[in-house]
Amino acid sequence: xxxxxxxxxxxxxxxxxxxxxxxxxxxxxxxxxxxxxxxxxxxxxxxxxxxxxxxxxxxxxxxxxxxxxxxxxxxxxxxxxxxxxxxxxxxxxxxxxxxxxxxxxxxxxxxxxxxxxxxxxxxxxxxxxxxxxxxxxxxxxxxxxxxxxxxxxxxxxxxxxxxxxxxxxxxxxxxxxxxxxxxxxxxxxxxxxxxxxxxxxxxxxxxxxxxxxxxxxxxxxxxxxxxxxxxxxxxxxxxxxxxxxxxxxxxxxxxxxxxxxxxxxxxxxxxxxxxxxxxxxxxxxxxxxxxxxxxxxxxxxxx
Numbered sequence: 561x562x563x564x565x566x567x568x569x570x571x572x573x574x575x576x577x578x579x580x581x582x583x584x585x586x587x588x589x590x591x592x593x594x595x596x597x598x599x600x601x602x603x604x605x606x607x608x609x610x611x612x613x614x615x616x617x618x619x620x621x622x623x624x625x626x627x628x629x630x631x632x633x634x635x636x637x638x639x640x641x642x643x644x645x646x647x648x649x650x651x652x653x654x655x656x657x658x659x660x661x662x663x664x665x666x667x668x669x670x671x672x673x674x675x676x677x678x679x680x681x682x683x684x685x686x687x688x689x690x691x692x693x694x695x696x697x698x699x700x701x702x703x704x705x706x707x708x709x710x711x712x713x714x715x716x717x718x719x720x721x722x723x724x725x726x727x728x729x730x731x732x733x734x735x736x737x738x739x740x741x742x743x744x745x746x747x748x749x750x751x752x753x754x755x756x757x758x759x760x761x762x763x764x765x766x767x768x769x770x771x772x773x774x775x776x777x778x779x780x781x782x783x784x785x786x787x788x789x790x791x792x793x794x795x796x797x798x799x800x801x802x803x804x805x806x807x808x809x810x811x812x813x814x815x816x817x818x819x820x821x822x823x824x825x826x827x828x829x830x831x832x833x834x835x836x837x838x839x840x841x842x843x844x845x846x847x848x849x850x851x852x853x854x855x856x857x858x859x860x861x862x863x
Contacts (some may be wrong), residue, residue, distance in 0.1 A: 619861060620712045624751050625671035627770055629760045635672040639757050640665045641750070641861050643684035653793050654863055656739040660746020662688070670755055670826065694730060738788055745797075748774075748781055753857040756850040768846055772839035775808040802854045807848045812840040 596754040615693055646658040669678050720810050731739050759767040782805055789796035818834035 573583060622676075622753050624770070625668045626686045627767065628668075629671050629753070631762070631764050633758050633762055633764070635674065637677070639754050640668065642649060643680050645861060646684055646688060649688075649863075650737060651793075652692060652736075653742055656742040657860060659685060659688050659745040660748075661745040661750040663743075664750035664754065667751070684838075723728070738791075738794075739790070741784060745781065745785065748777060749853070749860070750855055753853050756853050759846070760850045768841065769837075769839045771846065771849060772811050772813065772841040773837060775811045778805065778808055784805050797860075799860070800859065804849070804852045804856060807852060808843060810841075810845055814838045 576644075630853070632677060641661050643662060643846070646662070649655050649658055662681050666678065666681050666685075669681065686695060692781045731737060750773070755767060755771055756772075759771060782798075782801060785794060785798060785801070789798055814837070816836045816838060818836060821832045821834055
């Protein structure tokens with residue numbers, strides 16, 4: 561089994577909103593430099609059901625990277641963000657978005673087992689989390705040790721998920737839930753960027769449906785981002801994403817229900833309803849998604 565992405569469930573961790581805030585951190589709220597959006601007194605409450613629906617619709621970065629590798633697509637560093645680029649980011653919004661982008665790139669690096677680069681990306685995430693004052697939730701030395709070995713994969717997953725859950729709860733309780741949303745936006749957009757870049761250069765037909773399926777998660781994510789549409793930062797973000805939404809709106813997805821499957825495990829009967837998605841997307845629409853995703857992603861990481 562391939563080595564797991566250390567932030568494989570980062571999108572769950574970022575948005576799960578399940579654990580209590582650490583009491584020692586709560587006292588620091590007044591000292592924090594809050595996200596840009598708080599200047600405008602914008603702090604929408606995102607319902608748990610909405611979050612769960614978004615999480616359920618996502619393909620994780622490691623899934624997308626595994627799809628590429630299964631087609632014998634060679635590793636290419638040129639697809640990834642330069643972690644040094646994030647050193648010049650001067651706002652919490654940019655840093656939170658970059659945290660998501662770097663996490664998605666880590667998924668790609670782990671699938672291809674590029675351990676030398678993994679350490680660089682972990683270091684960048686450490687720097688950003690320090691700036692956002694959430695590094696107390698990450699045991700970076702342990703993460704680095706687990707990430708650069710093929711052992712203790714279960715421990716690695718548990719530790720990274722727990723870290724992100726604690727971080728998210730802290731941000732939410734301190735009135736910074738928009739930072740979590742930006743991080744998950746970074747994860748999603750970078751994952752789509754990697755997938756579209758590989759599809760464009762290799763002309764792998766199998767990746768076309770995977771790209772079209774992102775319409776589902778994008779529609780949900782776009783709807784949540786609109787809650788912050790009175791914040792100037794999000795106005796610009798929505799304007800950028802609107803172009804991509806107009807293209808995805810033309811993509812049609814239908815579902816074909818298959819025969820249900822019954823599984824008995826540990827004395828418990830589980831019925832799984834098999835369902836196949838059918839994506840209708842023209843080559844022209846695919847090309848537009850590839851070009852638009854590249855344009856938006858490059859604009860956002862070069863701010």
